[in-house]
Amino acid sequence: MDITTFHTAIVDLQAKLDNADVFRQQTSFYMWGDGISAIRFEMEYSNVPEYGEGYETFKRSLTHDEIKEGVDVNEWLVNLLKDVHDWIDAIPTAEQRAHDAFTKSLGRLIDQGRDIGIEVDFLNPLTAMMEKLATNALEDKRKK
Numbered sequence: 001m002d003i004t005t006f007h008t009a010i011v012d013l014q015a016k017l018d019n020a021d022v023f024r025q026q027t028s029f030y031m032w033g034d035g036i037s038a039i040r041f042e043m044e045y046s047n048v049p050e051y052g053e054g055y056e057t058f059k060r061s062l063t064h065d066e067i068k069e070g071v072d073v074n075e076w077l078v079n080l081l082k083d084v085h086d087w088i089d090a091i092p093t094a095e096q097r098a099h100d101a102f103t104k105s106l107g108r109l110i111d112q113g114r115d116i117g118i119e120v121d122f123l124n125p126l127t128a129m130m131e132k133l134a135t136n137a138l139e140d141k142r143k144k
Contacts, residue, residue, distance in 0.1 A: 001074050009081050013043065013088070021094045023049050038064045039073070041080055043087070047097050058087045103133045 001009075010029055017025040022045040030040045040061040048054035060080050067073060092100070110126050 001077050006077060013081070013084055016085070016088050017043065017045060020045070020088060020091045022047055022091060023054075024051075034064075036063055036065075037061045038067055039076075041084070043084055045091070047092070056091075058084055060084075099133070103130060106130050106133070 006029075010027060014025065014027045017027065025045045026043070028040075028042045030037070032038060040059070042057065042059050044055055044057040046054045047056060060083070062071065062073065062076055106126065107130055110130060113122070113126070
């Protein structure tokens with residue numbers, strides 16, 4: 001794979017990440033002629049609009065020693081591109097992230113209620129709601 005082809009692939013990946021309904025998308029590719037790492041690829045995004053929170057990162061690096069040991073750089077780059085495409089494809093939708101955040105907040109609320117001694121009769125409906133939300137998330141029973 002030549003550098004022009006790889007550059008085009010990186011631009012396409014950035015565009016794909018930009019369309020993923022996430023925040024602060026960034027793609028970086030580094031090459032060194034010395035040191036431990038020969039190549040490092042990084043891609044990251046935040047799944048929340050607030051700065052400093054919710055970052056998810058994809059990183060791969062190839063060392064000079066691995067290249068000396070016979071790792072095929074072209075094959076490594078091809079596999080890297082496949083893996084990063086899979087990583088982007090696995091990004092939850094904004095709707096799924098909101099659902100997960102709500103379920104997590106509900107779980108914390110139930111735990112807080114138990115910690116301060118809220119009667120079980122008041123917590124049981126919340127617990128049942130959380131279990132139903134978790135089941136729906138696993139089985140995706142929502143109508144689309």
